[in-house]
Amino acid sequence: MSDVSAVSRTLRLLSLLQTHRYWVGGELARRLDISTRTLRRDVERLRDLGYRVNANRGAAGGYHLEAGADLPPLVxxxxxxxxxxxxLRAAASSRLISEAAEITVAALAKLEQVLPARLRDRISSAHHNTELSIPNSSDGMVAPEVLAQLALACRDSERQLLTVTRDAGDEVARRVEPVRLVLFARRWYLICWDLDRDDWRTLRLDRIQAATGTDIRFGVRILPLEDAEAFVRSQLGSPPQTHSVTVVIDAEFEEVAARIGRWGSSLAPADAEHTIWKIESDHAEVLVGMVVWLQWPWRASGSAKFDALVQEAAGRFNSAAASETAVISGQIA
Structure with missing residues (x-):
């Protein structure tokens, strides 16, 4: 048997060992269509590679994969x-991570590099046809394909052509050399060298509509500051204030969850008759819009600006309710 087929069979053995806690030796050999003697050789091959495969003797003897001191390659x-x-795309693009941000992006880059084209198509199709319920707000959402592309570009030092939306709403092309991705103040930023401006630039990833590789590599660029987050902070100034609000709703958890649906992923039961809803956004107005249509009594705490905006909204509602304006046959009288 060729070395190639032996390696392929060993990888299949590893895949099977990862799917069940314990395999009877005879069943495992039948699944691989090999003899028990060949199975023992393949198990030894895995052990030589650092996998801890334990064997039990006897009529019901078999094999199981144990955790080791080091994480071995997985299939x-x-x-x-x-x-x-x-x-990984969802976690990174939705900013549901903080301290593990760079690790998540690095893992995403490794995986994206080796994905076959057929799987890339499946991932893109699944992403565009699946709704991801993200708690809190949608401010600063990043296109997963942009994040994945720039993660690879930073790692491989590859120049990119970017399509960026400016504050005015128009789009502009940028030729950049990506250096680092940084999660700062709940937003992703790209630190890059702008080839047209011949200077460092910090770009918000949620403003980047497309990133295209050029197959052009560039040399190592040293950031002006050793700490990438400190550099982003120096470019942006003070981060925007995040408004966090805890809402206590006078209704059972199941009833509230059924009403709010996918927006209620941060809901939690307080007791049998009350539900807690924790929400946050860079804009307190967004939070007011989230609670104003709740059909049950509720109380909130956590943001003075939110409280003030609720009072203003309540005044407008009261004024509208007290108005003597009548609507008759669709006409205002």
Whole structure:
């Protein structure tokens, strides 16, 4: 048997060992269509590679994969790889991570590099046809394909052509050399060298509509500050204030969850008759809009600006309710 087929079979053995806690030796050999003697050789091959495969003797003897001191390479099926890529994209682009931000992006870059084209198509299709319920707000959402592309570009030092939306709403092209991705104040930023401006630039990723590789590599660029986050802070000034509000709703959890639907992923039962809803946004007005249509009594705490805006909104509602304006047959009288 060729070395190639032996390696392929060993990888399949590893994949099977990862799917079940314990395999009877005879069943495992039948699944691989090999003899028990060949199975023992393949198990030894895995052990030589650092995998801890334990064997039990006897009529029901078999094998199981144990955790070791180091994390060995893992084998994923196509479906598992798609699920993992979607999860990494979602976690990074939705900013549901903080301290592990750079690690998540690095893992995403490694996975994106080796994904076959057929799996990339499945991931793109799944992403565009799946709704991800993100708690809190949608401010600063990043296109997952942009994040993945720029993660690779930073790692591989590849020049990129960017399509960026400016504050005025118009789009502009940028030729850049990406250096670092930084999660700062709940937003992703790209630190890059702007080839047209011949200077450092810090770009918000949610403003980048497209990123295209050029296959042009560039040399190492040293940031003006050793700390990438400190550099972003120096470019942007003080981060925007985040408004966090805890809402206590006078209704059962199941009833509230059914009403709010996908927007209620941060809901939690307080007791049998009350529900807690924790929400946050860079804009307190967004939070007012989230609670104004609740059909149950509620109380909120956590943001003075939110409280003031609620009072203003209540005044407008009261004024509208007290108005003597009548609507008759669709006409205002």
């Amino acid at each position: 994923f099926t196509d479906g598992e790889a798609v699920a993992l890529a979607l999860s």
